[in-house]
Amino acid sequence: MLLAHVSDIHLGRRQYGLEARAKDYEKAFMQVVDDLVKLREEKGLEAVLVTGDVFDSPRPTPSMYMAAIEGFAKLRDSHIEVFAIRGNHDASPLNxxxxxxxxxxxxxxLRLLDDEYVDLGDIRVVGIGCRPGDRGGEVIEKIKEMYKGERTVVMLHQYVKGTPYKYPMPDLDYFAINEELPREPYYALGHIHEHGLRHPKLKAVYAGSLEIWDSSEFETYELAGTELRFKKGQDKKGFLLLEVDGDVKTEGVEIRGTRRMIRLIVGISGDEPGEVRKQVEEAIHKIGVRDAYVEVELVGVMHDGARLRDYSLKELRNEQSGALKIDVRMDLHRRAVKAERGLQRYGINEIIRSALLSGLTDATGKEDLVNAVMEALALVEEDKIDEAIKLIRRRVGLDEGLGDAHDTRS
Incomplete structure (x- = not known):
């Protein structure tokens, strides 16, 4: 029997505050739907298992509902059964x-399996809704109640401890369950976004998200002076095919034509801001960034006498590079100087920056927030109070309206 495993669709996700990224997530979903219909026609695909996070919010907008209905209706009309479980983004923890x-x-x-099972011929599909990790024992007990040996596929939206994920995500531990699950079933997993990620002990595989989620998945380059080095390509995204005949054989199906997401890591060793801007401009021209989202990371030591805001590359962000958007993130500090008795002496800005970073260890986007605070302080020094206030308001999303806020958990 041929099944498809799809996960973490996240319809409605306005990544980086961009409506274009929400459209990208929708486009990826519709492409997968078309691929599934084709698989039904060519290989007799029986059913689709969706392991959570269809939506990016438990309160989807009408347009998010319409996108989901359009896709799932097309599968239904092609006589493909769809079984889904709730992820942590699909449901409020309160209800x-x-x-x-x-x-x-x-x-x-679709058919929602909320701690239920369905038999597809002699294959049993068990669906367990997402819950906090401290209720992991409950998950194990429900699996034991419903599974029937090796010809069982269990759908979960949890982090199963022991899985070697590439990048940490918010609330990972909160939804983590013990790996001491029954060994016989095959586990179709959601929640971790890496495509085809396997657990080392269990017969358990994550389908991964349909779109890029984290900058560690980006096409990545490193720039040191004028030397530009290619580091890695953009991570693959897609879904899995499960051939269930005794053992479960998996095959990845890659999504084609996704937007380029580019990360440029720039090492700075006392370089003047103007020189850095020139080098970054040349690198971006060499890479080619039309329609891409670009994240420039400035890392290292500032030029003596320069301020953090001098490296903001505002001109670059406002130029017609053809990119969807260029964001600049900074992890810069001043060169330490030796004071009496061998102690290192720092300026007040470095003291403030260090205190903020140490106090925001668990915050998402802390580097962005700290950089914004430091830029605002520099503006205040120049008596540009209104500009400083606007900068902070933009960073915390007050100028975008409450409707643009979204949960960043996964």
Missing amino acids: PVDNPLRVLSNTGM
């Missing part, structure tokens, strides 16, 4: 039962 997937289930778009 996980009432969630948007239940709406889709009640309207016939």
Whole structure:
């Protein structure tokens, strides 16, 4: 029997505050739908297992609902059954039962398996809804109640301890469950976004998200002076095919034509801001960034006498490079000087920056926030109070309106 495993669709995710990224997530979903219909026609695909996070929010907008309905209706009309479980983004922890997937289930778009199972011939599919890791024992007990040996596929949206993920994500530990699960079933997993990630002991594989989630997945370059080095290509995204015949054989299916997401890491060793800007401009021209999202990371030691805001590359961000957007993130500090008795002496800005970073160890985007605070302090020094206030308001999202806020958990 041929099944497809799709996960972490995240419809409605306005990554980096960009509506274009929300469209990218929707486009990826619709491309997968087309691929699944083709697999039904060519290989007899029986059903699709969706392991959570169909939506990026438990309160999807009408447009998010319409995108989901369009895709799932196309699968239904092609006689492909769809079974789904709730992820942590699909449901409020206060009321996980009432969630948007239940709406889709009640309207016939899919079947929600919320601690339930369904038999597809002699294959049993068990669906367990996402819950906090401190209820992991409950997950194990429910699996034991419902599975029937090796011809069982268990759908989970959890981090299973022992899985060697590439990059940390918010709330990873909160949704972590013990790896002491029954060994016989195959586990179709959601929540971790790396495509085809396997658990080292269990028969368990993550399908991964359909779109790029973290900058560690970007096409990456390093720039040192004028030397530009290619470091890695953009990570693959897609879904899995499961051939269930006794053992489960998996095959990855890659999504094509996704937007380029580019990361440029720039090492700075006392370089003047103007020289850095020139080098970055030349590097971006060599790379070619049309329609791409670009993240420039400035790392190292500032030029003596320069301020953090001198490296903001505002001119670069405002130029017509053809990029979707260029964001600049800074991890810069001043050169330490030796004071009496061998102690290192820092300026007040370095003291403030160090205190902020140490106090925000668990915060998402802390480097961005600290950089914004430091830029605002520099503006205050120049009596540009209004500009400083606007900068902080933009960083915390007050100028975008409450409707643009989104949960960053996964």
